[in-house]
Amino acid sequence: MLSDIEIAQSAKMKKITEIAAGLGIEEKDLELYGPYKAKLSENLYSQLAFRDDGALILVTAINPTPAGEGKTTVSVGLAEAMCRIGKKAVLALREPSLGPVFGIKGGAAGGGYAQVVPMEDINLHFTGDMHAITSANNLLCAVIDNHIQQGNELGIDPRRITFKRCLDMNDRALRNIVIGLGGKANGVPREDGFNITVASEIMAILCLATDIADLKERIGNILIGYNYGGEPVFAKELGVCGAVTALLKDALKPNLVQTLENNPAFIHGGPFANIAHGCNSVRATKLALKLGDYCITEAGFGSDLGAEKFFDIKCRCAGLKPSCVVLVATVKALKYNGGVHKNDLAKENMWALEKGIENLRVHIENMHKYHVPVIVAINRFHTDTDEELEFVKKFCEETGVDVSMCEVFAKGGEGGVDLAEKVCETIRLCAEGGSDFRPLYSTGLSVRDKIEKIAKEIYRAEGVNYTTQAEKAIKEIEGIGFRDLPVCIAKTQYSLSDNPALLGKPKNFTLTVRDAKLSSGAGFIVIYTGDILTMPGLPKEPAALNIDCDNSGNITGLF
Secondary structure, rough: OOHHHHHHHHHOOOOOOHHEEEEEEEOOEEOOOHHHOEEEHHHHHHHHHOOOEEEEEEEOOOOOOOOOOOOOOHHHHHHHHHHOOOOOEEEEEOOOOHHHHOOOOOOOOOOOOEEEEHHHHHHOOOOHHHHHHHHEEEEEEEEHHHHOOOOOOEEEEEEEEEEOOOOOOOHHHOOOEEOOOOOOHHHEEEEOOEHHHHHHHHHHHHOOOOOOOHHHHHHHEEEEEEEOOEEEHHHHHOOOOHHHHHHHOOOOOOOOEEOOOOOOEEEEEOOOOEEEEEEEHHHHHHHHHOOOOEEEEOOOOOOHHHHHHHHHHHHHHHHOOOOEEEEEEOHHHHHHHHOOOOOOOOOOOOHHHHHHHHHHHHHHHHHOOOOOOOEEEEEOOOOHHHHHHHHHHHHHHHOOOEEEEEHHHHHHHHHHHHHHHHHHHHHHHHHHHHOOOOOOOOOOOOOOOOOOOHHHHHHOOOEEEHHHHHHHHHHHHHHOOOOOEEEEEOOOOOOOOOOOOOOOOOOOEEEEEEEEEEEOOOEEEEEEEEOOOOOOOOOOOHHHHHEEEEEOOOOOOOO
16 A cells, blocks of 8 residues: 555646646746746736635534544545536645644645645645745844844833744744843843744734735734833834735745646645634635635634634635535544544444544534534545444434545545535535525624633533633733634644543533733734643654655655
């Protein structure tokens, strides 16, 4: 059996100019990064403004498990299948972060015969977007510390700087640091720390910005800290917004690549869903909607994180109206949620499946709260038994949702034709009745009311506890005039609760909010729960130990 990288390296790719031509994009609107990657010009947006949007399809999943659900794989396979049945479909996904690539989770380019290529490039440096975001973020940090060193005209309180440095790598040693040591010439000593780049506010801003002007305005609106009088200080007061924007102007342009079956894919932006808003860029999504009759996109982790933020943050911000939700699950993952150890998931276990399927029920019910039709996609493994699959089918029928058995990992687009046909029919019926999509809550609610709405209706918590620090932070955010922003809850991806050990459908739990941070440039308030970290660490045996590069430059071990 071939590995993902071996399958990708054997792919017969077309020149990216040919892929672009299939979308009606001329070569003059491409900025080539070699023969198989390109960025799209600013002029393309104005050229497409008159076109109607296609249908927006969100692919999400149940809570992730060690067995893997294959959400990105199903997204790619669905796009392949759409094209196989004669539909003009465009894929819009996030860029992978180097942290998971060299850590534990892996990349974000799909798997098996449902991948985007060139896989090594996409999972590693790609077109340099991550590095541009990192540099832009750290330029702002450098200017903050230089301002304090050079007289501190704004009276910035070094103890109350909220904007941190970032790095696109898992490095727990940088979570909390002290800078400015070594004497007067080396700056003012203070506590600082690093976020991983994909959890940074600059990443969130890039993914939500509509154009360069909007990007620059959002950068200016970043809260960098407070002065000695307790008043907020914003990035625009430092006069560096133009320079930060200059570092991001090319990163703002979506990247065009292709699938294994030579269909178009936009890969752009990569915020984590457990600590950020978990969606690819608004620009890439809107471009895909103009260029295709169907745009297939995904949101990170389970629907309690990625999909909730896709609906309540991204769709609200960008005025998007999704036509359909594809909810990915596996028999293995459902049994894991039912209490089966990861080493025993290949064995039939109807008792555990019946217990674990309650996790799927919650996710289905949650998606219906946004008034969007749901189709369950079961990503099939060869170990799934007929009895297990029949049980899942019957459950979905009784729950009132359609279900499709997908084999895109093994068969590519061919293995997703049934799903594609069901999605198209669902969208057709939805179009006849009109879209009834609406977010879960009104931004006019208080910050606490928004948190509690999500906690009770999406996570199924009995209530919410706030630490003293969280209460203080929320009061301060509302006090400086930012009450009316949506909330972005940072929570473990492994459970509907804030405790990763509570699988399935947790009951009788209370969500604990330990802190809150204003991301005024991005346009949301980050709410920290449980033990969630904004700078992950590497596992005991990181994936980096399996990756190699031979003397000819060929990469191996990359999944």
